[in-house]
Amino acid sequence: MLQAAKQKSPILLTGVNHWFGIGEARKQVIFDVDLEINPGELTILMGPSGSGKTTLLTLMGCLREVQKGDLFLLGHQLRGAEEEEKEFLRRQLGFIFQAHNLHESLTATQNVLMGLAVHPASDRVERQVEAAHHILSSLGLEDRLDYLPANLSGGQKQRVAVARALVSRPDIVFADEPTAALDKESGLAVVRMLKGMGEAFGTTTLMVTHDNRILELADRIITMEEGAIVSDNVNRKI
Numbered sequence: 001m002l003q004a005a006k007q008k009s010p011i012l013l014t015g016v017n018h019w020f021g022i023g024e025a026r027k028q029v030i031f032d033v034d035l036e037i038n039p040g041e042l043t044i045l046m047g048p049s050g051s052g053k054t055t056l057l058t059l060m061g062c063l064r065e066v067q068k069g070d071l072f073l074l075g076h077q078l079r080g081a082e083e084e085e086k087e088f089l090r091r092q093l094g095f096i097f098q099a100h101n102l103h104e105s106l107t108a109t110q111n112v113l114m115g116l117a118v119h120p121a122s123d124r125v126e127r128q129v130e131a132a133h134h135i136l137s138s139l140g141l142e143d144r145l146d147y148l149p150a151n152l153s154g155g156q157k158q159r160v161a162v163a164r165a166l167v168s169r170p171d172i173v174f175a176d177e178p179t180a181a182l183d184k185e186s187g188l189a190v191v192r193m194l195k196g197m198g199e200a201f202g203t204t205t206l207m208v209t210h211d212n213r214i215l216e217l218a219d220r221i222i223t224m225e226e227g228a229i230v231s232d233n234v235n236r237k238i
């Protein structure tokens, strides 16, 4: 807890290594990664398929055991952390993954409200519904608020998932290919929203993407190859 107070960086990795499999099949996929993520920035992780981007993202997002190295998330050491502490941390995170995992029996608005259900500081229901409508509308879904997922296109479902991840204004957003199912305009709307949250609320975003159309919006672009970081650049185009 003392460390939590001292650190300004929302994510800090030192000497992180990761292996999959056991015995003969054991294979190292992350090699000695050192990385410090700055608060409020939109950082993009790029690299060829199999280079370890998703593994690194899930380690940082408390979704995998840290095997070796130090990984501080919001000042908390994840290596050896108790499940209870990780659960507490996950509640301060937003996740956007390609598989949207919407509840099929709930409308777009109700799915977004699920993003608020676990939040301890819940507002009154009306304010929550208002927040859900607002975020869905800013993602171009104002006329789909009461639709069930079955009646939405793939890209619309993905935007509902984005709204659900962001409605609670998490400290950190982890996004894996969030724009893959979207056309250029919707993809840019999602990334602009993340960038806007960084500027307005200090939200930090880590995004894995192959989508060249959104690179110009990044603050920082990190490239991985074979489990290691091979380039790390501040984006000067912004």
Ligand SMILES: Nc1ncnc2c1ncn2[C@@H]1O[C@H](COP(=O)(O)OP(=O)(O)OP(=O)(O)O)[C@@H](O)[C@H]1O
Pocket (backbone or CB within 6 Å): 020, 021, 029, 047, 048, 049, 050, 051, 052, 053, 054, 055, 056
């Ligand atoms: N659950 C798993 N069990 C065993 N090996 C795995 C597992 N998940 C990933 N790997 C392996 O770890 C390496 C890194 O995979 P990872 O999914 O992190 O790469 P990636 O850069 O995200 O790839 P992509 O761009 O294709 O999603 C790959 O060699 C992959 O085959």
